[in-house]
Amino acid sequence: MALISEHIEGDTRERILEVAERLFRLIGYQKTTVGDIAKELRMSPANVYRFFESKKAIHQAVARGLMGEVELEAQRIVAKPGPVKERFRELLTTVHRMNTERYVGDNKLHEMVEIAMQEDWAVCVNHMECIAGVVGQMIAQGVASGEFEAPDLQLAALCACTAMMRFFHPQMIAQCATKPGPTIDQMIDFVIAGLSPRH
């Protein structure tokens, strides 16, 4: 019985997050109320509050979910076989593509990102550290295969991610889309050059 009820509770939590994400996308984070989310789920706001103490807590969980998908995909690319440089390019391109899909353009999730960046930096910093960690693992593989040279892996990963800011950071993706600059492939070439061995 305990297991079943835990299962149902987890299920309800997931459903709240799904509906919240959909409403945030559709009408924006600010305009969505806990009441809207409850109504959509045909439950009482009080029931939503049993799972999340505030709209902010829902926001955090939705943000974690969205960022978690990017992290999972990044980890999948690092774990699969193949030449490092190709997978390195795939990794950086995937982070760019997924961040663009999630936070830029017509959908209103960019509002959520702005709020996360103002109020909830810990969630963002954890995500950036996770992505930098995965990039570091990939660079380590490149060092092992002789494709890369990096005396300090963590620093190399931080520099590679910082160099990609125009393509990773949601606000920069949106702001730079129509501004002069390198393509993402050109930028990745530049980062790979910075990591390549000099004999």
Added chain:
Amino acid sequence: MALISEHIEGDTRERILEVAERLFRLIGYQKTTVGDIAKELRMSPANVYRFFESKKAIHQAVARGLMGEVELEAQRIVAKPGPVKERFRELLTTVHRMNTERYVGDNKLHEMVEIAMQEDWAVCVNHMECIAGVVGQMIAQGVASGEFEAPDLQLAALCACTAMMRFFHPQMIAQCATKPGPTIDQMIDFVIAGLSPRH
């Protein structure tokens, strides 16, 4: 007589811009009115409007002035003698330092930057292109001296500037100051590595 009156007119223009910049710094762009600027100069608002058709025109001229100082200093570094890598580092560090002094911190000029970025992208894009041009000249000197390798100078300059976004872009300087990341010297090392010849 014509020369004298032109001189006086130019002088008045300069004085309006000086006062406007001081007020923008002190009380912010939004809160400063053309009336405030006129009062400070002991002239009528109508006289200010003889020189600038709107507050926006004053804003543009102040922004151009601030950016022009950075451009001038960058050009000075490119023109002086000495090893390229040292001057390249000095160039990137100077752009970072001057942008930080101008737009970040206690003074309220960051409000002006935000408005320029929303409404007045041409001014910002021109400035970015000018800085990329100077960075390109420096890379060309490095190619000539054998310190750098760059088959496409313009692309190399764009990539170098893009890689430095965390340290060049006023909003990113402000946002990243307390976030994990490389130091500017570490980032410049990474950019130099990307430009260094591979034999």
